[in-house]
Amino acid sequence: MKVSIIGATGYTGEELLRLLSSHPQAEIVAITSESQTGAAISEIYPHLQKFYDNKLVNMQQLDEVAAASDVVFIALPHGHAMEAGKKIVAKGAKVIDLGADYRFRDTSVYEKWYKLPHTHKEAKAVYGLTELYRKEVQSATIVGNPGCYTTASILAMAPLIKLQLVEENSIMIDAKSGVSGAGRSLGLNSHFTEVFESVKAYNIAGHRHTPEIEQALGEIAGKEILINFTPHLIPIARGILSTCYGTLKSGVTAAQVDDAFSSLYQEEYFIRLLGRGGYPATKNTRGSNFCDIGWHIDSRTNRVIVVSAIDNLVKGAAGQAVQNMNVMFGLEEQLGLTQPPLYP
Numbered sequence: 304m305k306v307s308i309i310g311a312t313g314y315t316g317e318e319l320l321r322l323l324s325s326h327p328q329a330e331i332v333a334i335t336s337e338s339q340t341g342a343a344i345s346e347i348y349p350h351l352q353k354f355y356d357n358k359l360v361n362m363q364q365l366d367e368v369a370a371a372s373d374v375v376f377i378a379l380p381h382g383h384a385m386e387a388g389k390k391i392v393a394k395g396a397k398v399i400d401l402g403a404d405y406r407f408r409d410t411s412v413y414e415k416w417y418k419l420p421h422t423h424k425e426a427k428a429v430y431g432l433t434e435l436y437r438k439e440v441q442s443a444t445i446v447g448n449p450g451c452y453t454t455a456s457i458l459a460m461a462p463l464i465k466l467q468l469v470e471e472n473s474i475m476i477d478a479k480s481g482v483s484g485a486g487r488s489l490g491l492n493s494h495f496t497e498v499f500e501s502v503k504a505y506n507i508a509g510h511r512h513t514p515e516i517e518q519a520l521g522e523i524a525g526k527e528i529l530i531n532f533t534p535h536l537i538p539i540a541r542g543i544l545s546t547c548y549g550t551l552k553s554g555v556t557a558a559q560v561d562d563a564f565s566s567l568y569q570e571e572y573f574i575r576l577l578g579r580g581g582y583p584a585t586k587n588t589r590g591s592n593f594c595d596i597g598w599h600i601d602s603r604t605n606r607v608i609v610v611s612a613i614d615n616l617v618k619g620a621a622g623q624a625v626q627n628m629n630v631m632f633g634l635e636e637q638l639g640l641t642q643p644p645l646y647p
């Protein structure tokens with residue numbers, strides 16, 4: 304498998320390299336950066352010394368890079384993948400985009416929430432939440448890899464929507480992310496003194512992951528779903544904890560809730576069910592492609608509360624992207640992804 308990464312100097316690009324170093328079938332043929340062209344990746348990320356000595360090329364060489372690759376991961380800020388995606392598929396390679404450009408079935412939803420024109424509307428992209436869209440991913444040419452908050456939140460609520468156990472429009476999601484979720488580029492909001500010893504909600508009632516969660520849960524329900532989603536920035540480097548609330552439909556029992564999770568996920572390697580009463584923690588998924596899920600029922604309020612934990616850079620980005628690559632190329636889905644989480 305010849306693999307290239309566009310935007311290899313970012314956190315998700317780095318994480319792709321880290322994971323692919325132990326993938327038995329992947330060979331990195333090209334990595335790109337616009338700002339650090341010519342540098343060796345191990346100069347930018349010294350922890351990758353002895354794993355990679357590749358030098359960074361830039362997007363002027365995109366046609367050659369694509370022609371030499373079976374698959375190209377795009378790890379650029381949203382808005383930059385569409386033109387690159389067109390060129391890559393024209394050269395016969397598959398695309399896995401880690402940003403948002405290919406995540407929406409209805410590109411007008413993307414245009415509305417991202418305030419950008421969609422310039423590759425004809426792409427028949429597949430939404431790459433692997434556990435829920437595996438069949439479509441198998442035959443995809445372009446995969447829109449999900450966002451990090453969305454991966455944790457959709458996986459938490461999908462069983463309850465699928466089995467019609469919660470009132471669809473009662474869902475509220477309160478999620479917390481480590482600072483690497485904001486990427487590597489410098490910004491006031493991710494400045495150490497702004498983040499350290501503080502927790503802050505942001506983009507309330509307007510975060511762009513809201514329509515992505517609504518799209519996936521709505522497809523499972525077979526009807527439009529509206530949710531409330533509130534993200535928080537917390538002073539850790541990696542990890543997302545998503546706490547999701549829903550009102551149970553009349554007469555739904557705790558056993559039905561338990562069965563919903565086990566029936567959808569019992570065969571899923573990357574989903575670890577902690578059961579009713581379980582407490583997922585970001586520490587237990589750090590560095591791994593696992594999504595841990597626990598659920599609780601509050602009989603006083605008749606609500607179910609589902610908690611999920613992932614590593615935003617792995618199951619929330621690069622790990623799921625590698626999982627999708629494995630599915631697209633008919634490889635064993637776990638290849639390159641079986642490292643235990645980093646602990647403590």
Ligand SMILES: NC(=O)C1=CN([C@@H]2O[C@H](COP(=O)(O)OP(=O)(O)OC[C@H]3O[C@@H](n4cnc5c(N)ncnc54)[C@H](OP(=O)(O)O)[C@@H]3O)[C@@H](O)[C@H]2O)C=CC1
Nearest residue numbers: 310312313314315336337338378379381402484486487620
């Ligand atoms: N961080 C996370 O947890 C997650 C991120 N994502 C998504 O993945 C994508 C990459 O994220 P992340 O790795 O965190 O981002 P970073 O900010 O860490 O890296 C961005 C990369 O894009 C390149 N880049 C930046 N601006 C431009 C530009 N104008 N033209 C071309 N290249 C550019 C940078 O390269 P250089 O400056 O060297 O040229 C760098 O390689 C984003 O779309 C993000 O939303 C998805 C899920 C989770």
Ligand SMILES: CC(=O)N[C@@H](CCC(=O)OP(=O)(O)O)C(=O)O
Nearest residue numbers: 401402403450451452480484485
């Ligand atoms: C902490 C933080 O800033 N997180 C990012 C989400 C990261 C992500 O998954 O973004 P994409 O949908 O663009 O891929 C944010 O809230 O914008």
